[in-house]
Amino acid sequence: MSSDGLTYTVTLRDGLNYSDGTKITAEDFVYTWQRMVDPATASEYAYLASDSHLVNVADIIADNKSVDELGVKAEGNKVIFTLSNPSPQFKSLLSFSNFVPQHKEFVEKTGKQYGTKSDKQIYSGPFKIENWNGTSGSFKLVKNNNYWDAKHIKTKTINIQTVKKPDTAVQMYKQGQLDFASISSTSAIFNSNKKNKDVVTVPEATTSYMTYNETGKVKGLDNFKIRQALNLATDRKGIVEAAVDTGSVPDRSNGC
Known part of the structure; x- marks a missing residue:
């Protein structure tokens, strides 16, 4: 970060790849931010980029300037963010899920189907999703062997099950069908289970x-x-x- 708080430079580590083996570049991060604020995307999270005070962000969201004028550029393996005003929360925004890298070629090739099911996405994290069709009651997180730190990811598969009714989830947990269930959805569920020996308090952001x-x-x-x-x-x-x-x-x- 520059001394005036207006410039942030992020250097990408070597060996970053998507789950399909495609290289992750600084340009991918630029594209992600541009796509977020593009009025054509109509992202409900565009306000996060606006709150970051990136140069020209308000004018771009209002469709008064091109996304190419957004205060984020790529130079080699560096992503450079330029702000119009200091933004103390900017660093935390960099890890927000909406700003993970997106591969422009894949997004444009997939079109309106992008992100609608597991095979219409590529992944940059330690796991990739399988058997998810947008409404699946169950799906899997499978180890991404192309992840930069894959050798330290010991878990190979995580089975995810979506349970629509919170009380049903709690009963399934008690019967050994789930590894965990939330009890904070309603007062009735919370108060009838809060003294259970298995309860673990986890602060939420x-x-x-x-x-x-x-x-x-x-x-x-x-x-x-x-x-x-x-x-x-x-x-x-x-x-x-x-x-x-x-x-x-x-x-x-x-x-x-």
Whole structure:
């Protein structure tokens, strides 16, 4: 990162390949970001790129500039990001699933079928998906032998089963049919199982929040100090216990 926080340079390690053996390049990452903000893609996660403050991102999403003008370029094995303003969260965005590399030739060849089933995707991680058709109740994660660190991936296959009803999943776990099941979906399931000896608490990277409905009708909400006072007076613990009695914990936020 540059001293002013406006330039990030990422150097790709050697030996990166997709699951089909195709080489992963810096251009693939450029294409991923461009595809994300392209109005033709209509990605619901385009706002993440906007929040990153990449140069020209807002104009591109608004269809006022070409994706080629986005502040991300490839130079050899380096991906260079240029921001219009510092973005403290930018590094964390780089690992977000929507920004994993995409191979332009494969995407364009697959067309509208891209990502709709397991054989309409190629993979850059330690596993690839098999037997998934978009709605499969069960499918597999199979070791990707073309992964750069495949020699350290000891698990060869993971069987995934989708269970639509949370209470059914819990019963299947108790009968030894599943390796794990979530009990945090409803208060009833959580409270009837929270003392089970097998329960493991796993923090999730999820934050729920309430926002002010600023329609202009309540003039007081235009005042930052009033919003700040309401924020400080909010009983977070009480709200969590009353509304989401599923193991959630109150957070602290100064958002106003």
